[in-house]
Amino acid sequence: MFFPSGTHKDHGLAFNPLKAIISPRPIGWISSIGADGVHNLAPYSFFNAISESPPMVAFSGSPGAQGDKDSIKNIEETGDFVVNIVSSHLMDAMNITSASLPRDVSEFDQAKLTATPSRFVSSPHVGESPCYLECRLWQILDLPQAANGEHGRLVIGEVLGIGIDDAIITPEGQLDVTKYQPAARLGYKDYAIIDKVFELDRPNP
Ligand SMILES: Cc1cc2nc3c(=O)[nH]c(=O)nc-3n(C[C@H](O)[C@H](O)[C@H](O)COP(=O)(O)O)c2cc1C
Numbered sequence: 001m002f003f004p005s006g007t008h009k010d011h012g013l014a015f016n017p018l019k020a021i022i023s024p025r026p027i028g029w030i031s032s033i034g035a036d037g038v039h040n041l042a043p044y045s046f047f048n049a050i051s052e053s054p055p056m057v058a059f060s061g062s063p064g065a066q067g068d069k070d071s072i073k074n075i076e077e078t079g080d081f082v083v084n085i086v087s088s089h090l091m092d093a094m095n096i097t098s099a100s101l102p103r104d105v106s107e108f109d110q111a112k113l114t115a116t117p118s119r120f121v122s123s124p125h126v127g128e129s130p131c132y133l134e135c136r137l138w139q140i141l142d143l144p145q146a147a148n149g150e151h152g153r154l155v156i157g158e159v160l161g162i163g164i165d166d167a168i169i170t171p172e173g174q175l176d177v178t179k180y181q182p183a184a185r186l187g188y189k190d191y192a193i194i195d196k197v198f199e200l201d202r203p204n205p
Helices: 068-076 090-097
Strands: 028-033 039-044 047-051 055-060 082-086 129-143 152-162 183-185 191-193
Touching: 028 047, 028 068, 039 055, 039 082, 047 090, 047 129, 055 129, 068 082, 068 129, 068 152, 082 152
Parallel strands: none
Antiparallel strands: 028 039, 028 082, 047 055, 055 152, 082 129, 129 152, 183 191
């Protein structure tokens, strides 16, 4: 099968397969704070690390009914955000924070999570998260207009500080992902949990 993107329904596919094809995707659980001091927390799977040096991450938000997502409005106002990692035991809480709530309601409260002060940025981080990245906004790029007239926005940030739960660090000084089992997003309503890993040596290390 091959088709021009956007015409999947003419080819027997019930949904756009893009997110199923590009899976698994890490979930950036983005915490932020508005100029009014209200905390915000929401998952974004159009998310990844984009550079190691300097350490940079990016995520994109498609507009909701009220225009830009609250996370993006907050980040524009304050210039920072935190990426929290979703471990298997935080899946339900993560899902609760994906609800569209009024801007003056904090998803931290809805999901009964602890908004913990960060060191280098004004945005709080998720106290229950096994690791988190404190980020300073570098740039927000407007993505091209889609067929429905909307355009998403790509938020790019520089990682200023890294928080890790000491319990997930091995005696050799590595993170043991099997201890915190990060969640990944697949297509449709599907998720995966990373609970097994294997090593592979590169041919020319
Ligand atoms: C696992 C998961 C991943 C998501 N990824 C994205 C994404 O990459 N971009 C996006 O615009 N919305 C995404 N959403 C939907 C947002 O989380 C949702 O619209 C949320 O209400 C946005 O919150 P905010 O307005 O407080 O920022 C995702 C939802 C879930 C459950």
